[in-house]
Amino acid sequence: MSRIVQKFGGSSVADADSIKRVAKRIVATRQAGHDVVVVISAMGDTTDELMDLALRVSPRPAPRELDMLLTAGERMSAALLAMAIADLGMTARSFTGSQAGVITTAQHGNARIIDITPGRIVSALEAGDVVIVAGFQGVSQDTRDVTTIGRGGSDTTAVALAASLGADHCEIYSDVDGVFTADPRIVPNARHLTEISYEEMLELAACGSKILHLRCVEYARRERIPVHVRSAFTTSDGTWVTDLPDDDAPGRPVITGVAHDVGEAKITIVGVPDRIGEAARIFQEISSIDVGIDMIVQNVSAVATERTDISFTLPKVDSRAAIEALTGIQQEVDFADLLYDDQIGKVSVVGSAMRSHPGVSATFFAALAAADVNLEMISTSGIRISVVIDDQDVPRAVRAAHTAFGLDADQEATVYAGTGR
Amino acid sequence: MSRIVQKFGGSSVADADSIKRVAKRIVATRQAGHDVVVVISAMGDTTDELMDLALRVSPRPAPRELDMLLTAGERMSAALLAMAIADLGMTARSFTGSQAGVITTAQHGNARIIDITPGRIVSALEAGDVVIVAGFQGVSQDTRDVTTIGRGGSDTTAVALAASLGADHCEIYSDVDGVFTADPRIVPNARHLTEISYEEMLELAACGSKILHLRCVEYARRERIPVHVRSAFTTSDGTWVTDLPDDDAPGRPVITGVAHDVGEAKITIVGVPDRIGEAARIFQEISSIDVGIDMIVQNVSAVATERTDISFTLPKVDSRAAIEALTGIQQEVDFADLLYDDQIGKVSVVGSAMRSHPGVSATFFAALAAADVNLEMISTSGIRISVVIDDQDVPRAVRAAHTAFGLDADQEATVYAGTGR
Numbered sequence: 132m133s134r135i136v137q138k139f140g141g142s143s144v145a146d147a148d149s150i151k152r153v154a155k156r157i158v159a160t161r162q163a164g165h166d167v168v169v170v171i172s173a174m175g176d177t178t179d180e181l182m183d184l185a186l187r188v189s190p191r192p193a194p195r196e197l198d199m200l201l202t203a204g205e206r207m208s209a210a211l212l213a214m215a216i217a218d219l220g221m222t223a224r225s226f227t228g229s230q231a232g233v234i235t236t237a238q239h240g241n242a243r244i245i246d247i248t249p250g251r252i253v254s255a256l257e258a259g260d261v262v263i264v265a266g267f268q269g270v271s272q273d274t275r276d277v278t279t280i281g282r283g284g285s286d287t288t289a290v291a292l293a294a295s296l297g298a299d300h301c302e303i304y305s306d307v308d309g310v311f312t313a314d315p316r317i318v319p320n321a322r323h324l325t326e327i328s329y330e331e332m333l334e335l336a337a338c339g340s341k342i343l344h345l346r347c348v349e350y351a352r353r354e355r356i357p358v359h360v361r362s363a364f365t366t367s368d369g370t371w372v373t374d375l376p377d378d379d380a381p382g383r384p385v386i387t388g389v390a391h392d393v394g395e396a397k398i399t400i401v402g403v404p405d406r407i408g409e410a411a412r413i414f415q416e417i418s419s420i421d422v423g424i425d426m427i428v429q430n431v432s433a434v435a436t437e438r439t440d441i442s443f444t445l446p447k448v449d450s451r452a453a454i455e456a457l458t459g460i461q462q463e464v465d466f467a468d469l470l471y472d473d474q475i476g477k478v479s480v481v482g483s484a485m486r487s488h489p490g491v492s493a494t495f496f497a498a499l500a501a502a503d504v505n506l507e508m509i510s511t512s513g514i515r516i517s518v519v520i521d522d523q524d525v526p527r528a529v530r531a532a533h534t535a536f537g538l539d540a541d542q543e544a545t546v547y548a549g550t551g552r
Numbered sequence: 553m554s555r556i557v558q559k560f561g562g563s564s565v566a567d568a569d570s571i572k573r574v575a576k577r578i579v580a581t582r583q584a585g586h587d588v589v590v591v592i593s594a595m596g597d598t599t600d601e602l603m604d605l606a607l608r609v610s611p612r613p614a615p616r617e618l619d620m621l622l623t624a625g626e627r628m629s630a631a632l633l634a635m636a637i638a639d640l641g642m643t644a645r646s647f648t649g650s651q652a653g654v655i656t657t658a659q660h661g662n663a664r665i666i667d668i669t670p671g672r673i674v675s676a677l678e679a680g681d682v683v684i685v686a687g688f689q690g691v692s693q694d695t696r697d698v699t700t701i702g703r704g705g706s707d708t709t710a711v712a713l714a715a716s717l718g719a720d721h722c723e724i725y726s727d728v729d730g731v732f733t734a735d736p737r738i739v740p741n742a743r744h745l746t747e748i749s750y751e752e753m754l755e756l757a758a759c760g761s762k763i764l765h766l767r768c769v770e771y772a773r774r775e776r777i778p779v780h781v782r783s784a785f786t787t788s789d790g791t792w793v794t795d796l797p798d799d800d801a802p803g804r805p806v807i808t809g810v811a812h813d814v815g816e817a818k819i820t821i822v823g824v825p826d827r828i829g830e831a832a833r834i835f836q837e838i839s840s841i842d843v844g845i846d847m848i849v850q851n852v853s854a855v856a857t858e859r860t861d862i863s864f865t866l867p868k869v870d871s872r873a874a875i876e877a878l879t880g881i882q883q884e885v886d887f888a889d890l891l892y893d894d895q896i897g898k899v900s901v902v903g904s905a906m907r908s909h910p911g912v913s914a915t916f917f918a919a920l921a922a923a924d925v926n927l928e929m930i931s932t933s934g935i936r937i938s939v940v941i942d943d944q945d946v947p948r949a950v951r952a953a954h955t956a957f958g959l960d961a962d963q964e965a966t967v968y969a970g971t972g973r
Contacts, residue, residue, distance in 0.1 A: 151609065184568065188636045199648075210618070
């Protein structure tokens with residue numbers, strides 16, 4: 132008998148019928164003899180609806196109270212799922228994040244899991260119950276206030292619970308069949324991956340893949356929890372995110388996948404004085420308003436002017452705050468101008484075999500050039516190469532890279548069921 | 553500076569605009585220099601909607617999980633109200649029943665408050681915050697599970713909090729202006745009462761008045777908390793429920809109010825063997841399924857048959873369960889038949905001056921007779937006389953009693969704003 136943590140997303144529990152269907156699936160796992168802990172998201176659009184309600188009451192909802200409000204969504208779906216399981220003749224018990232012992236930082240709206248104290252869960256499992264945990268939420272260590280864990284919070288909760296409960300693995304159910312070599316909406320003959328390493332999944336998540344959130348993969352890698360990403364609508368196997376012992380096994384393609392992201396914008400700070408500490412000053416300012424920077428490029432200083440341009444990319448949603456912050460320090464830093472461009476996209480190729488295969492960037496850039504794609508920025512990690520391009524060129528660039536690295540399958544990926552989360 | 557507990561019902565927070573209006577009212581109380589603790593119900597029809605959802609998932613929702621689900625309603629309104637108050641420039645903090653220290657029995661759906669441990673509330677008040685508590689909910693002492701307090705639960709929570717916080721008084725806001733000598737929908741010239749004793753309010757609540765729930769009044773009487781029942785839609789004074797030092801003050805009418813209730817049904821058990829213990833057996837059975845009996849009448853045994861008929865009234869909603877339970881013991885008890893009548897109504901006159909004024913029942917029955925109303929059952933307490941009659945006769949009987957005891961006002965009660973809760 133093993134212990135399994137299962138996480139179901141909001142689209143799997145959009146209405147009463149889907150809740151009953153998920154309940155059957157959970158009961159089947161329990162009847163196969165496993166201890167089952169389920170982490171559940173809010174039903175369908177509940178979170179968006181609650182957010183709308185909050186904005187009708189207050190233009191800037193108090194963060195502590197917004198967390199109190201939003202966590203009601205998962206509480207409801209957890210209780211409903213427990214009822215549906217009880218109806219199938221099995222005892223089930225729902226817990227809020229707080230009751231489940233999910234201890235977090237106090238950063239409302241974007242808290243991080245510090246620890247899990249799963250005493251009540253363990254007792255319920257020992258009593259033979261199926262345990263349902265409301266995802267996306269915890270309780271802050273210092274204030275004992277209810278917190279939300281931010282994007283991907285339910286996935287991260289599931290992996291964290293799996294680690295603290297010594298589970299054999301964690302299953303993440305959504306409306307997609309797992310991880311593909313590219314987004315099948317853009318590359319119809321993308322291949323389904325049966326497994327992928329933590330490191331590669333981390334890079335894909337950082338480069339726009341919506342399958343698993345970055346923090347969730349980080350947690351899984353740190354705790355060495357195998358994660359099975361699969362569809363709630365089929366019984367076919369999904370993708371195992373796990374330790375792959377040999378990054379350079381014979382026959383493995385050099386590139387595991389091509390990711391893209393059109394959710395970022397580019398800000399260029401024009402005419403920054405070429406003095407020590409100016410870049411630090413600029414990015415401290417951005418960091419102080421809690422905006423995450425992705426790529427940074429600084430051109431060589433023009434000798435005549437002793438000034439330089441610094442460009443960086445950031446999530447579009449954070450652009451306004453970043454521009455306001457930078458405008459606030461324009462006089463102090465003495466830069467000339469700010470340019471803003473949200474018509475950009477990022478395309479990345481990821482593969483751990485890249486470490487031992489030179490020439491990947493040459494192949495990638497040649498494919499893009501042949502597809503008539505102009506490169507605006509380039510950045511690399513050990514197992515990833517990313518380029519920023521015009522957002523109109525993204526589909527063409529993804530398809531070109533996918534073909535260039537030999538990833539095209541013989542047939543179209545017919546199993547793809549949804550639109551991601 | 554005093555400490556005040558305010559409770560707002562679901563109709564006062566039915567949408568974003570009403571939440572903002574309630575927030576202004578609370579802020580005004582706080583600005584007047586009072587410590588304010590607010591108990592809030594779920595918005596409008598939220599509880600009914602959640603119950604519908606539960607029934608779509610499960611025909612008989614697991615009680616523990618139903619409580620988990622339903623308590624989300626008050627959690628949401630509490631958080632939204634706290635946001636709206638924060639928007640007005642005042643710090644506010646919402647707490648669930650569990651966080652507020654509302655300790656209850658473990659009887660899901662109908663738990664009772666055992667104790668309040670308001671440590672977090674007191675800390676928040678000392679920090680200058682307005683405190684918002686989600687009503688209708690607590691946490692069970694033994695299992696630490698979330699519970700709901702049953703009908704009138706938010707009112708009872710408010711009074712219990714007022715007692716534990718040493719509040720000066722408790723204000724219960726709803727859509728009615730307070731307590732009237734009769735329901736103004738039936739008696740247009742009913743009088744508004746500026747005050748009423750705990751004992752009288754208890755009897756009215758037990759006899760169908762929906763203004764305050766029985767448990768709430770019991771709690772207020774036991775803890776001697778003055779309760780101000782008033783409208784959330786006007787600023788006029790409501791009714792004070794309090795200790796009235798002299799039940800027989802000169803000029804006070806003998807009868808304080810006329811109550812009616814058409815929510816009950818009557819069951820008659822025909823041909824019960826006239827043996828010691830049979831009645832006990834019957835009512836043990838009813839009690840075991842947690843059904844509350846109101847009036848019981850047993851006729852004198854017919855000598856020839858040594859059998860008797862026992863009639864009792866009970867809430868209509870419990871009738872089906874009671875009939876099933878009684879049918880289950882028909883052979884054991886050996887009664888002949890069960891008769892069921894849900895076309896009944898109860899009319900009661902209540903007044904603590906009744907104790908020192910004989911002849912009240914004579915006046916009451918004469919008035920009913922003159923109005924051509926037939927009496928089916930009669931029961932009395934020290935300060936109340938109730939009759940069960942045909943439900944068609946209820947409005948006529950209420951008006952006749954109201955007039956007979958000199959309660960009619962010179963003009964119609966124009967201030968009545970709503971339809972009760």
